[in-house]
Amino acid sequence: MPTLDASWSPQIRKIGDLERQDHWYLTAEHECYFFGEYTARGGYSHSSTNQIIINIKKKPSLRHTQQWQYKVRDMSRVAAAIRGAINPQSYGIVTLVPIPPSKLRTDPEYDPRMVEIARLVSPSANVRELIEPIAARQPQHEREQRLDPDQLRATLTIVEAQCAPAPQNIILIDDVITTGCSFVACRQLLQDRFPGVPVWGIFAARRAVDRFADFEAFGSLDDL
Helix, strand or coil: CCCCCCCEEEEEEECCHHHHCCCCCCCCCCCEEEEEEEECCCCHHHCHHHHHHHHHCCCHHHCCCCCHHHHHHHHHHHHHHHHHHCCHHHCCCCEEEECCCCCCCCCCCCCCHHHHHHHHHCCCCEECCCEEECCCCCCHHHCCCCCCHHHHHCCEEECHHHCCCCCCCEEEEEEEECCCHHHHHHHHHHHHHCCCCCEEEEEEEEEECCCCCCHHHCCCCCCC
16 A cells, blocks of 8 residues: 555544534534544645545446545555454444435445445444435535534434344444534434434544635535
8 A cells, every 4th residue: 555644644533622623513522533634625636635535435436447446445444444443342332333425225326435444344343324314315515505413314314123232332434524514413313212322433534624715615525
């Protein structure tokens, strides 16, 4: 694998008070972690993290092209980072829950990358697709008016067939945390269904805000 720059670290980092101001829907009660910092509008060559995120987001229509190998490589890289952050002895009490994409499974562009990454973490990992969209919907960044967490939560549902046995601890995983809307919506949905169960978030990267950039560009990587 190519050498990585300082934007990416396999050492997990917590979104604290300083970083939280970049993710407007997060509060101090939300416990979220990340490995890399993605620079919006920086492009592929800007940093290692930008390359990783852009690679893992390659669309399924590219599966039979030369580009697909880079998606597979960097999905493995993200899985390895998550693996290193979780104590193997905790697999029996932790459930990994991928934040779902906006597209339905029947859509040709449906991309289960986060499910696949979660399953690459370890054969012993308890991976469950506990959340799914109720119906096909526009990704957040394509909407003229973006949904807030309550509105987004109303478009999602719990997959009851995946609920037993009840999880003891839940880690939501996704590729990039932007505003925090998707995490907050999914966390609340899970806590409504499983009262008292802790829910954390682990993300391949957080979107680092360029405070001189256009506000509308900040959320452009949010799939939900």
